[in-house]
Amino acid sequence: LKKQFSEIAQQCEITINQVEKIANFITENLNPYPARSNWGDVRNPQENEMLQLGAPDIILSFFENNPQKPIMIEVFQPANSNLILNASYHAALKTVDKETKMKMREDLEKASLFIKCLQQRTNTILRMAQVLVEIQEKYIREGDRYLKPITRAEIAKKLSVHESTISRAVSSKTIQLPNRKVYPLSVFFDRSLQIRTEIKEIVEKEKEPLNDQEIVTKLEKKGMHIARRTVAKYRDMEGILPAYQRKEKVKTK
């Protein structure tokens, strides 16, 4: 099964971990569409922008589709933009007796408060997206290797909202990157993707299979401190076999 993952990953030009994540995401949300349309997108270059069935909650794109230009952020929210109170309610106020009037007033206030909350909510999400893009711009533009390990708490601090707010905002939302791929928003918070990518690159470049200890040493030189136990773990995540098995794999291939 793992091997399949790794093949899928290669064909899709994304990491195995991402494949796994997507798989998890699918099962957790019982909504196979976002990721599938994603895969389909990759395989069939017939990109139909409007055909994003698993409509992401946030879309990032390059201005004028030019990677040199700034990144644009779009936030999709339910009943987002121009939700207003139906004017006829105000009119109706005048036609009813005093008691009903009071009740209606209360209700109207509740309604407008509700609308305000919604707006603030989208606003928060938008600000969050902005900060995220700012921080992870390099990742967005140049790939996994440049993902900075950040936490939800840090973002919360930056926006001066509570971590639980971010937590909820992040989970159960998806984002589409300029490369047209849809991810769970939590990709931005993957703390080990960067190092895992690094490990993968090291292994790819190796002449002789390096054991985990040697990989640790190499990473050390790049200023990344991590235990060899952890290297092994990441290796697994990426579907990379232990050093002593890698030689055979090349043969059997």
Add this chain to the structure above:
DNA sequence: TGAAAAAACCCGCT
């Protein structure tokens, strides 16, 4: 909003 419970994470050791 804060705090407690749960989950994830890293890592030493066997």
Add this chain to the structure above:
DNA sequence: AGCGGGTTTTTTCA
């Protein structure tokens, strides 16, 4: 390779 513990991070709860 796998267990377990000490932290850190996330999610839930009231």
